Amino acid sequence: MANSTDIAIIGCGFSGTLLLHHIVSNENSPLRISVFDPSPHKFHGLAYSTQQIEHLLNVRADKMGAQPDNINGFYEWLQTNGQTYAPHDFVPRRLYGDYLAEIGKNTLLQAKAKNIDVIFVAEWVESIEREDSHYMLNKKCAAQKIILATGNRLPDNPFDFDFSKVDKNAPVAVVGTGLTGVDTIMSLLAAGHRSVITAYSRNGKFPRPHTALPTSLHKPHVHVENFQGKPLSTFLNIIRKNLADPWQAGIDALRPLTTSIWQALSLQDKQRFMKRGLTWWNIHRHRMAESIDQRLQQALTSGQVKIERRNFKVQEGHSFAQVFDCRGPDYKIEKQVHLNALLADGTLQAHETGLGLKVIATTYCVSTAGAPSIYAIGNLLFGEYFETTAIPELRVQAQEIAKQILG
Ligand SMILES: Cc1cc2nc3c(=O)[nH]c(=O)nc-3n(C[C@H](O)[C@H](O)[C@H](O)COP(=O)(O)OP(=O)(O)OC[C@H]3O[C@@H](n4cnc5c(N)ncnc54)[C@H](O)[C@@H]3O)c2cc1C
Incomplete structure (x- = not known):
């Protein structure tokens, strides 16, 4: 167990692995990073720890690259590793786990060469307390900065x-x-x-x-109005107008806009959508x-x-x-008991929807002004960004957070 660390990353799935990768790639001075995760599937996280061949990715291979500037990277990796899939195939998730493990292992080699200490702590983080200039994790590890990359906690695995x-x-x-x-x-x-x-x-x-062919090969009829400050009905109309044939193309065309549409909704409309529209959205979007x-x-x-x-x-x-x-992840912040003390002392704030944390300072930073930095990635930002749980969003968040935490 590390007794003190510069950066604690909590969780070592896709998000924790890519955060570690970007931090190590961008830092040239000695640094101590502690990664907390009790899972035996280091670098895989929940979704990509499966060994079952019938568990497929739900995103096409050529869109699953871990780096924002090379979204074809996973497909290139498949080719280099003798896999004969087509770019548009949905491949077994265990291959994606292998891809992530390789990124993780290469990151550790790079860290060693740069004199960056990476310490794995195979424990759940059960408590985080704020002390003067740092946080105390599980009452024994002092961390200057924290990144919460805790992802999907499903009832069963x-x-x-x-x-x-x-x-x-x-x-x-x-x-x-x-x-x-x-x-x-x-x-x-x-x-x-x-x-x-x-x-x-x-x-x-x-x-x-999904459609047999990628939706990018179809011409979606995208109708996006200026929805700022408009009610939920405007959002629903946009969706309806986008459901041209094939409807999948319309839904996919909305994806880059979903976060701004969500953020423009009033709290009441967000709650109404969560209650009445989320199931519909989930089965069409995921x-x-x-x-x-x-x-x-x-x-x-x-x-x-x-x-x-x-x-x-x-x-x-x-x-x-x-x-x-097989109920999905629960985004309610009260389920994250290890954050209770920080929520109680005001270091962190629940998002107004109750779904994850409020971003307080810069993007992804969730700690109050004056407190040592805490960043969150992925599911914990559901209330803020809504579209924040899959690789296309996580790969951007990981790169941005790494820049900010080192900056
Ligand atoms: C079944 C399934 C299939 C999916 N398929 C796809 C897909 O094909 N394409 C796509 O883009 N997205 C897919 N997703 C979305 C998926 O959530 C992301 O792609 C990504 O895996 C999320 O990674 P993560 O690291 O944020 O979370 P996770 O993979 O959940 O990793 C979080 C890690 O944090 C650890 N942890 C949690 N709490 C603590 C704590 N308190 N202390 C210490 N460690 C902790 C956990 O043990 C875990 O290893 C899928 C999700 C699921 C559940």
């Missing part, structure tokens, strides 16, 4: 599960019908599950499929590969997968050999 151990002839339940729920269903089917898989969710909707959709539709048609449009009740658990909790 279905990616570490051995599906071959599930009784193939017994019914199972999957709670949640988002992308993680679909991954779990795919794993059960791939393991030869024979009995019924019941998928529970209040809306009963699975993500929609889509799955066509091949996965086809497999799922087959299983729905044959009756092997059934949908229950309601909440799962814990007491129903005994009817199933296994219950998989």
Whole structure:
């Protein structure tokens, strides 16, 4: 355990790995960086720790580069490593994990050459307290600056599960019908599950499929008005007008604008959208590969997968050999108990929506004026930016935060 450190990065998934990479690449003086994460999948994070071949990326290979100035970088890596995928393919996520591990390992070599100490601490950060000029992590490590890269904390981690151990002839339940729920269903089917898989969710909707060809090859009819200060209905009209054939192209064309549209909404409209529009948005925006959709539709048609449009009740658990909790990440800030002390003493502030942290000073900086710096990346900025959970946004955030923290 490091007793003092210049920078503490909490979390070593994609965000923590790329932050480390950019900090090491941009710094030439000795520095001590501590990376906290108890996960055995260093550099992978949750999404890319899966070893299951049927868990695919939901973004095409040629858009998944880890560097903002080379978005084709992952595809180039696939080619260099003898993989014969096409640029527009949705490839197994475990390959992306390998790609990230290589970036992480190269970063450590570079750090060594530059006399930068990188210390891994295989622990959850459970408490952070503010002291005069630094923060105390888990009551034993003093950090001058902190980056919160804690990402997706799912109720269960279905990616570490051995599906071959599930009784193939017994019914199972999957709670949640988002992308993680679909991954779990795919794993059960791939393991030869024979009995019924019941998928529970209040809306009963699975993500929609991608188009066969990238939407950039279609001409979207983008209609974007000046929406500043306009009500939610204006945003919904923009979406409606964008749903030209194929609707996927319209949704994708909105992506660069989603954050400014979100930020222009009143608090009341943001809350209304979270309550009434988020499910619709999620299933259209966070889509799955066509091949996965086809497999799922087959299983729905044959009756092997059934949908229950309601909440799962814990007491129903005994009817199933296994219950998989595949509810997505919870953005509510009170779930981040390790931030309680900093929220209570005013160092951090919850975003007005209650979804993550408020950005206080410069972009991504969440600590109050006068306090040692704390930056946040990704999911913790959901209330501020809304579009902040996938690689295209995270790769930019990681580069920017590294510049700011060293600047
Ligand atoms: C199943 C799934 C599939 C996805 N597929 C894609 C895709 O194809 N394309 C795409 O662009 N995006 C995808 N995403 C979005 C994904 O969130 C991002 O791509 C990215 O993986 C997020 O990385 P992260 O480092 O921010 O978070 P994570 O990967 O969640 O990593 C956070 C890390 O922080 C650690 N941690 C958390 N709390 C603490 C603490 N208190 N102390 C110490 N360590 C802590 C965790 O152990 C974890 O290792 C997917 C997400 C999921 C869940």
